[in-house]
Amino acid sequence: MRSPASTLRRGPDNILTAMAIAPPTAQANKALWPFYLVFVVFTGFCGLCLLGEIYTTYTRYHQGITAVGTVQAVRNESNTDGKWTAYDVTFKSHDGQAHTINNHYSKADNPALYQVGQEIRVIYLPEDADDGRIDSAREKYWVVIGLSFMFLTGLGILAFIFLNTRRAAAASRVVGVAEEGH
Numbered sequence: 001m002r003s004p005a006s007t008l009r010r011g012p013d014n015i016l017t018a019m020a021i022a023p024p025t026a027q028a029n030k031a032l033w034p035f036y037l038v039f040v041v042f043t044g045f046c047g048l049c050l051l052g053e054i055y056t057t058y059t060r061y062h063q064g065i066t067a068v069g070t071v072q073a074v075r076n077e078s079n080t081d082g083k084w085t086a087y088d089v090t091f092k093s094h095d096g097q098a099h100t101i102n103n104h105y106s107k108a109d110n111p112a113l114y115q116v117g118q119e120i121r122v123i124y125l126p127e128d129a130d131d132g133r134i135d136s137a138r139e140k141y142w143v144v145i146g147l148s149f150m151f152l153t154g155l156g157i158l159a160f161i162f163l164n165t166r167r168a169a170a171a172s173r174v175v176g177v178a179e180e181g182h
Contacts, residue, residue: 036161043154050147057140060123066135067091069122071114072100087114091122093129101132 069091077084090100101122114120114134124132 036158039154039157039161043151043158046147046151046154050144050151053143053147057144060125060133061140064123064125065094067093067122067124067132068119069101069132069134071116071118071120074112074114074116085112087112087134089120089122089132089134091124091132093124094126097129099124099129099132101130101134103134 069089071087072090073086073088075086075088077086087103088100089103090098092098101124113136121135122132123135124130
């Protein structure tokens with residue numbers, strides 16, 4: 001492990017100076033704590049969403065029932081978030097009741113993934129058939145991958161903040177020692 005003094009070097013006039021990229025001071029880090037707290041909350045929120053989505057997806061695909069559904073409608077919709085392709089699919093659950101689900105995909109598919117009248121697999125939980133989903137790799141993996149990316153980004157930012165805070169504290173101690181030597 002490097003000693004804190006290795007972050008400093010002696011200049012031409014034999015005075016200790018900081019390297020080209022100096023860490024922020026401990027005082028600057030204290031002022032940024034509200035900003036850091038936002039990333040802690042963001043990462044925690046992403047982590048909870050990720051765990052919830054993993055649990056829901058795991059439950060649906062390991063305890064769910066598959067059925068054959070028929071695409072009733074394909075709509076391209078748009079709002080402030082962008083364009084969406086919505087598929088209305090009707091299927092009969094294990095108890096014989098008809099259910100219609102609506103799945104949205106984040107990009108307008110051109111051409112559409114499914115056509116009106118096409119039969120596709122639907123997966124649902126027996127206790128909540130109205131919350132069924134089209135059985136596809138998109139449904140299984142992309143939400144989890146997206147949330148994982150957000151969670152890992154948050155963790156990376158938190159690691160950067162933590163390491164930066166430690167560097168600032170070490171630099172403050174070294175500068176204090178160097179000033180005592182003058």
